[in-house]
Amino acid sequence: MPEDVHAEAIATVRAFAAASGAQRVVLLLDLGGDRPTSMIDLGADGSLELTRDGATTTLAAGAPAGAPPRTLPPLSAVPATAMTLDPDTGELAAPLGVVAHLGDAVLALARAFGGRSVATADFATRDPDVPLTIAAREGEPLVLAAGDRRFLLPT
Numbered sequence: 001m002p003e004d005v006h007a008e009a010i011a012t013v014r015a016f017a018a019a020s021g022a023q024r025v026v027l028l029l030d031l032g033g034d035r036p037t038s039m040i041d042l043g044a045d046g047s048l049e050l051t052r053d054g055a056t057t058t059l060a061a062g063a064p065a066g067a068p069p070r071t072l073p074p075l076s077a078v079p080a081t082a083m084t085l086d087p088d089t090g091e092l093a094a095p096l097g098v099v100a101h102l103g104d105a106v107l108a109l110a111r112a113f114g115g116r117s118v119a120t121a122d123f124a125t126r127d128p129d130v131p132l133t134i135a136a137r138e139g140e141p142l143v144l145a146a147g148d149r150r151f152l153l154p155t
Contacts (some may be wrong), residue, residue, distance in 0.1 A: 007067035013042050015069040021077030022121040030115035031042040080124035087146035109135035
């Protein structure tokens, strides 16, 4: 069973994905000090990989986390039909406030574990082959990605 902070992180990543509708969520967990960074990777099928100390453990979709999730702000899922994204031009079309809401949500996930933790989440768009990826770390601009293209979200 993962140690408490990892169990909390697993539960929080799962809760985030369920509430936000994210297809994939990755949390790089900065535990501070001389402790190495851990990675939690939740796939679209609900399976989860925890990588720490050079070893990876896979947890099935229904496996208990062993701790409750940390508190996140209210999240709303965005239907895939609400967003279109052209990775060649960087053109993103979505209802007013949607991208900001998703960016704030991803940043809240990173903030929930502090330090230099990084959270990324993939959100579906109208084109199932082009999800919108948002990456966030406290104190840094949000990064939006589509395909091989990266864009900084103005702050």
